[in-house]
Amino acid sequence: MKFDRVRLRNFKCYADADLRLDPGVTVIHGLNGSGKSSLLEACFFALYGAKALDRTLEDVVTIGEDEAIIELWFTHEGGNYHVRRRIRATGERATTAECVLETPVDTVEGARDVRAEVTKLFRMDSEAFVNCAYVRQGEVNKLINATPGQRQDMIDDLLQLGKLEEYRERASDARLGVKSVLDDKCGSLSELDAQIEQKEDKGLHERLNNLKSKLKETEGDIDRFEENRETARKTREQAIEVLETYEQKRDELDSLSEDIEQLESEISQTEQKRAEHGERVRDLRERVEDLNDQIADLLAETALDSADEEAIENRLAELDAEDEAVADELNDAKTQAQMFTNQAENLASRADELASDADDKREAADEREAEADEAEADLESRCERVAELDAQIETERAKFEDAPVEFGDAEGLLEDRREEKSDLQRRIEETKANLQSARDSVAEAQELLDEGKCPECGQPVEDSPHVDTLEEDRERVAELEDELADLRDQREEVAEAVEHAETLVEAEREVGNLRENRKLAEESVADREETVEQKREEAESLREAADEREADAGDKRDDAEELREKANDRRETVERLEAEREEIEAKRDRLDRIRSLRSDRSDAEDDIERHREKRASLEDQNDLRRDRLADKRDRRSELRESYDDQKVQTARENKQEAEDYLEDVAVKLDELSERRDNLQTAIGGVENEIEELENLRDRREDLLERVESLESLRDEAAELQEMYGDLRAELRQRNVEQLEQMLNEVFDLVYQNDSYARIELDGEYELTVYQKDGEPLDPEQLSGGERALFNLSLRCAIYRLLSEGIEGTAPMPPLILDEPTVFLDSGHVSQLAELIASMRELGVEQIVVVSHDDELVAAADDVVYVEKDSVSNRSTVERRESLVEAAD
Known part of the structure; x- marks a missing residue:
């Protein structure tokens, strides 16, 4: 890409x-x-x-x-x-x-x-x-500064190994999910087994056979009683035909008898009521006399001369005013008593809080003192560290005592010595070339002389003007050899000077590092001294605050005791005022009682008059009823002379017997029908339970198959989880080995230094640099430039690994x-x-x-x-x- x-x-x-x-x-x-x-x-x-x-x-x-x-x-x-x-x-x-x-x-x-x-x-x-x-600006050291765990996550994600961990976690979640479902299904299976066992213990088929036998017997009894009921119905119909002829007269006779009985009853009840009203009048008269006596007794206990309503109202108003004044005074006393009590309790609680706070502050002061002691002990070790750094600085600066330059000029000296060494090397090469040329000339001249020819012109030696040049050439070779030896000696001296200058440069750098460390150590000492002083001051401040809290607690306890005494005085006042209110309430109750008795007396007198009026009205009603009763008795005598009681009685008895049987047989049939319904219901219930038992057995078979399937699925999920974990570990190891190889190849290619032998990357992505002598180094111990180059090498190695891939190339940005x-x-x-x-x-x-x-x-x-x-x-x-x- x-x-x-x-x-x-x-x-x-x-x-x-x-x-x-x-x-x-x-x-x-x-x-x-x-x-x-x-x-x-x-x-x-x-x-x-x-x-x-x-x-x-x-x-x-x-x-x-x-x-x-x-x-x-x-x-x-x-x-x-x-x-x-x-x-x-x-x-x-x-x-x-x-x-x-x-x-x-x-x-x-x-x-x-x-x-x-x-x-x-x-x-x-x-x-x-x-x-x-993408190595972003300022992030060149990102990978080396990361922890091994962070580095592992970065590289695993780049190599797509994080997906394997995700898949392993998903397999783990799936295994746990399957286990949860399996546990639930196993619980359901145990519950089904218990339900099946419970239903099998009921003997459902035997119960069904018994119920069906009882149902057959009950249905036979129902048929027999229904036949008897039909016979009784025919008997009742025949009796009804006989009674129909006498029904009209009997209805009238019954109606007359009922009217006579009702009139006699009404007359008797009315007379009873008249007697009751008379008795009630006598009782009410006695009630009025008793109420007059009670009113007189209560009036004697009051300051009133009479029990009229106006006098009672005026006295009640006086008592209300007196009670209101006492109530106001009582409320004030209660409020003050509660207020003083609350204030006392608050002060006592605040005193306890102050005392507890004082204890806490003293304890905190002790902790601050202990922390200050610890800080002082640490301060001594930090001061010793400053002294050690001073000694190390002096040791490094001492290397300049016999140096040709002052401290701080070593870089210039090193550059001069390197230039001098380079110039000597160039001169040596030139001298070596001149020397070789001179030696070649001497050898050629000697060969010509041996042949009898002049080395200058090639002519015969005799009479040659240049025969003496060979000696000059030999002298030139000797001079060049001496010059070359001298230059080589000078080069050795300059090489030693270069090494010495490099030592001085390294000393300057070390002094710079030591001074930075000393600065940090001095800051640490100052910080620790400040901590000690701060802890001491905090401890003293806490103790002073604790003393103040304890003094405040004592003052508040004294104030609380004084408030408790005031609260007790107010409670005594409350008791006295409550007694006064009780006495006022007793007086008011007597007046209310007199008023109530007067009302009762008035009601009793009204009742006496009402009962007298009702008694006179009842007497008039009975006179009218007696006239009607005489007429109905005469009509009933006429109807009895024309009525055949024996025939009617026989028909009635037959009808009654038939109705009684029909009523009894209806009850019996209802019982038998209910019994039949109950048996049918029971049979249906048993059949339902048998069907439920079969359903439970079918469900158990299905659930058992499900449990076996879940157990197999759980085992497969566990195996899958283990496989993803093993696969990630295997791929990580392969990646680590390949990445380590590529890292060493890149590092060896670009870093020409005899100090380092190899780089090791372990399975947790921990990086170690090994020196030529086998001594391990943490990458953090490399110089800034070496560390940056090391990180770039690591980045490029990772890029190579991703580009070449584990099993083939991959397109890379x-x-x-x-x-x-x-x-x-x-x-x-x-x-x-x-x-x-x-x-x-x-x-x-x-x-x-x-x-x-x-x-x-x-x-x-x-x-x-x-x-x-x-x-x-x-x-x-x-x-x-x-x-x-x-x-x-």
Whole structure:
């Protein structure tokens, strides 16, 4: 996968930018703050939207503008893709107004769906993208600074192993869910077994047979009684025919008898009522006399001369006024008694709280003293640490006592010595070349002399003007040999001087570290001294506060006792006033009693008059009834002379017997019908229970099959859970081994240093660097540049692992490095350039680097120069082909 083109409008510092990105190494070059990193952020934002932002959408839109548009064209697995995002910032907050991803097969719309499609394409979300392919500015040490657990989660997620853990957890949840359902079904199965056993113990089939036999007997009895009932009905009809002839006379005779009985009864009842009214009049007269006596007795106990209503009303009004005054005084006394009691209790409670607070403060003061003692003990060890650091600083500075430079100038000395060494090496090489040339000349001349020819012109030696030059050449060889030996001696001396200068530089660096540590230690000492003083002051303040609380508690207890005495005085007043109110109430009760008795007497006198009037009215009514009674007795005598009592009596007896039997047989038939219904109901109930028993047995069979299936499913889920766990462990181990191999390959390729032998990555992603002598080092112990290079190597190794895959290659996004040289010196920058070149040789199709380092720019295939206008504060981009052009 590679980026092809990015186009921006009103994105951060870019008003309008359009940049083409080619395969190979592209360096984005420019001054600090010109907007280089914003180009990479735009690509990242185009892919993942808001998930790629550290802040909010408002930061995306250029200040003063309402809308920003970000477009990215990229190629993935041979297909062309185009993503477009439009951000609106016209309301209270910015929103995504448009988000479209055009793929080779369809179009995806909506920020959420586009982000999901990009995640699916790259097989990594935004977090995985920055952990693998995008080394953001300031995050070069992200992986090494992470804990092993965090590093494990990052790399597992990148390698899709987190999915296996997710699947394992799902299998675990499924196993637990199946177990829960299985336990429920087993409980239901046990419940069904109990229900089946309970119904089988009832002997349902035997009960059904007995009930059916009883039902047959009952139905036979019903048939027999229904036949007898029909016979009785015929007998009753015959008796009714006989009685019909005498019915009219009998009805009249009965009616007369009833009227006579009723009149006699009414006369007797009326006479009884007259006697009752007379008796009631006598009783009421006695009641009136008794009430007069009671009124006289009660009146004697009052201060009244008469019991008339006006006198009673006036006296009651006086008592009400007196009672109201006493009640007001009583309420005031009760209120004051309660008030004094509440105040006393509140003061006593507050005194207890103050005493408890005093105890707490003394206890807290003791704790502060203990903490101060602990801080003083710790202070001594910190002071010792400062002294140790001072001694170490002096030890390092002592290395400059015999040094040719002052402390702080070691870097310049080292540079001079290295230049001197380099110059000597060059001179040695030149001398070696001259020496070799001189030796060749001597050898050639000697060969010519041996042949009898002049070494200068090749003519015969005799009479040659140049015969003496051979000796000069030999002297020249000797001089050059002496010069070469001298230069080599000088080189050895300079090499020792370089080593000494390196020692001095390292001492300066160590002093710098020690001074920083000493500064921290001094701050720690000052902080601990302040803590000791603060704890002592807090303890003293707490003790003073405790004394104040205890004194306040004593004062409040004294005040509470004084208030209790006042409350007791008010309670005595309450008792006296309550007694006065009780006496007033007794007087009022007597007056109310007199009034009630007077009312009763008036009612009794009214009743006497009413009973007298009723007694006279009843006497008139009885006179009229006696006349009517004589007429009805005469008519009844006439009807009795024409009536055949014997025949009527016989017919009545037959009719009565038939009706009695019909009534009895109806009851019996009702009982038998009820019995038959009960038996049928019972039979239906037993049959239902038998059907329920069969249903329970069928349900048990189904449930048993379900339980067996769930048990098998539970075992399968457990096996699946174990399989995912084992598979993740196996894949992690394979990844660790392959990642360790790739990391060592990358590190060996770019880090030319004889100090380190190898890097070890264990199964928990714990990283260890081994020196040549086998001594292990934590990556944190490396220098800043070494640590940064180490982290870049780890990032590139992870990128290689993901790109090559465990079982085949996988399409990967561009390798993006944003300001990777922040922590690197010039030597480490060269190694970084070799690292980038090696990643390209390993097949990384596109590498984008943001940097202002000239060495990285020189190694680039393409250079993108970013410049910001100081007036408009807007950035522009321009492609340039070389370092010279970029520098211009």
